[in-house]
Amino acid sequence: MNMFIYPEYEVVRDENKCIACRVCERQCANEVHRFDPDTGRMIADSEKCVNCHRCVCLCPTHALKIVKSDDTYKRNANWDNQTINEVYKQANSGGVLLSSMGNPKPYPVFWDKMLINASQVTNPPIDPLREPMETQLYLGKRTAKIERDEKGKLKNTLAPQLKLNVPILFSAMSYGSISYNAHESLARAAEELGTYYNTGEGGLHKDFYKYGKNTIVQVASGRFGVFEGYLESAAAIEIKMGQGAKPGIGGHLPGAKISADVSETRMIPQGVDAISPAPHHDIYSIEDLRQLVYSLKEATAYKKPVIVKIAAVHNIAAIASGIARSGADVIAIDGYRGGTGAAPTRIRDNVGIPIELALAEVDQRLRDEGIRDDVSILVGGSIRSSADVVKAIALGADACYIGTAALLALGCHLCRTCHAGKCNWGIATQRPDLVKRLNPDLGYKRLVNLVTAWNHEIQEMMGGMGINSIEALRGNRLMLRGLGLNEAELKILGIKYAGESM
Ligand code: SF4
Numbered sequence: 001m002n003m004f005i006y007p008e009y010e011v012v013r014d015e016n017k018c019i020a021c022r023v024c025e026r027q028c029a030n031e032v033h034r035f036d037p038d039t040g041r042m043i044a045d046s047e048k049c050v051n052c053h054r055c056v057c058l059c060p061t062h063a064l065k066i067v068k069s070d071d072t073y074k075r076n077a078n079w080d081n082q083t084i085n086e087v088y089k090q091a092n093s094g095g096v097l098l099s100s101m102g103n104p105k106p107y108p109v110f111w112d113k114m115l116i117n118a119s120q121v122t123n124p125p126i127d128p129l130r131e132p133m134e135t136q137l138y139l140g141k142r143t144a145k146i147e148r149d150e151k152g153k154l155k156n157t158l159a160p161q162l163k164l165n166v167p168i169l170f171s172a173m174s175y176g177s178i179s180y181n182a183h184e185s186l187a188r189a190a191e192e193l194g195t196y197y198n199t200g201e202g203g204l205h206k207d208f209y210k211y212g213k214n215t216i217v218q219v220a221s222g223r224f225g226v227f228e229g230y231l232e233s234a235a236a237i238e239i240k241m242g243q244g245a246k247p248g249i250g251g252h253l254p255g256a257k258i259s260a261d262v263s264e265t266r267m268i269p270q271g272v273d274a275i276s277p278a279p280h281h282d283i284y285s286i287e288d289l290r291q292l293v294y295s296l297k298e299a300t301a302y303k304k305p306v307i308v309k310i311a312a313v314h315n316i317a318a319i320a321s322g323i324a325r326s327g328a329d330v331i332a333i334d335g336y337r338g339g340t341g342a343a344p345t346r347i348r349d350n351v352g353i354p355i356e357l358a359l360a361e362v363d364q365r366l367r368d369e370g371i372r373d374d375v376s377i378l379v380g381g382s383i384r385s386s387a388d389v390v391k392a393i394a395l396g397a398d399a400c401y402i403g404t405a406a407l408l409a410l411g412c413h414l415c416r417t418c419h420a421g422k423c424n425w426g427i428a429t430q431r432p433d434l435v436k437r438l439n440p441d442l443g444y445k446r447l448v449n450l451v452t453a454w455n456h457e458i459q460e461m462m463g464g465m466g467i468n469s470i471e472a473l474r475g476n477r478l479m480l481r482g483l484g485l486n487e488a489e490l491k492i493l494g495i496k497y498a499g500e501s502m
Pocket residue numbers: 013017018019020021022023024025033042058059060061062063064
């Protein structure tokens with residue numbers, strides 16, 4: 001017998017405002033709303049509600065609100081409602097709990113415990129509206145010493161690099177986990193902004209090859225959709241070793257999301273769960289990783305930078321040092337708040353470490369070993385605003401990946417049920433009737449607006465510090481001060497406490 005589980009949310013309908021237009025019924029893929037012909041009124045099944053707010057936003061008379069259910073078990077600080085419900089769910093199903101998006105637990109957010117400096121009197125600020133402010137940057141190996149022959153011709157062979165107009169890229173999100181229209185929005189926005197989007201592990205749809213110069217293609221453990229043309233089409237190749245939302249395990253795309261188009265792109269059967277293995281079965285050491293890095297370079301005539309993406313875990317600095325020596329051009333680190341289309345809840349919420357601490361450790365280790373210029377560092381895993389970007393760069397990152405913020409710009413309401421494939425906003429779904437709800441013409445403009453706005457704010461913050469380029473901000477930890485941090489945290493972050501002098 002299944003245990004009854006109290007609904008998490010309650011749909012509240014103001015009967016005085018509702019005109020029974022049935023918009024909510026048509027808009028809800030979870031079939032929460034229903035018209036009752038006997039009473040001529042709308043009925044809601046709160047049990048099915050995931051709090052995606054589609055009905056609330058589209059109700060023409062603002063008759064709806066979704067509230068947290070006040071059905072509670074007897075108060076118990078140790079066994080809260082959610083914990084009890086999760087035990088009931090697993091006793092009912094015998095299955096692993098699945099979740100989507102990033103870790104929602106109230107762990108400390110270190111970005112919010114760091115404050116940015118500003119110039120006063122002796123070191124004047126720079127006005128970005130009147131003076132040049134450089135946010136363009138390059139990712140990849142830096143040549144230690146440029147040498148020229150007597151005619152001024154470059155003697156060095158320069159490593160391939162990625163040029164970015166803004167210090168922001170769109171994180172890996174696969175076609176399959178997100179919709180065609182969401183992918184098109186990301187690709188077009190990356191092209192217009194002069195930055196990059198990332199295919200994730202889902203292959204590259206044939207329609208998107210035209211965005212190749214703004215595309216990073218991923219090679220993950222499942223090798224979905226990987227072939228020579230895929231590698232050739234891209235600006236850079238990312239080897240995905242791990243992901244912040246689920247370190248130590250592989251990927252999982254439920255069969256319901258594997259449409260004919262997704263199956264063709266991934267080169268896998270339609271309607272069958274796509275499960276990528278936890279390890280790459282050809283990588284068990286840094287030497288093995290080096291072989292894959294060089295195989296990919298060889299396959300693309302050494303013209304494309306290779307990124308190695310890892311999840312932020314306990315021994316991150318030593319792992320990053322090995323990756324820097326593997327021949328990779330860029331290390332991408334994904335923190336424990338990073339989003340996902342589907343992950344086991346317990347892994348998402350309990351495995352990994354904060355990106356802020358991981359970044360500080362890695363940057364310092366690579367500097368100490370004299371190999372910081374051999375690789376660029378990209379970070380992601382809940383970069384929520386331009387201030388987070390500035391703090392990340394001051395801590396040592398070259399640029400930041402954004403995922404959840406990009407999805408929010410496309411209309412995501414963070415209901416965290418992407419794995420169900422019924423995203424009412426047309427983002428994390430393959431259902432044609434839902435996919436068309438996201439108009440890529442509007443979606444890409446919203447992404448361009450978001451990144452443009454952040455870039456203005458980054459310029460203002462840099463100007464306030466008296467810094468006129470991303471390059472001068474990178475690793476400039478003197479521009480940060482801690483607040484509410486203990487000695488160990490300050491030491492790892494390599495910053496002083498607020499009020500301490502230079
Ligand atoms: S969308 Fe609003 S007005 Fe229309 S049926 Fe639903 S609650 Fe009533």
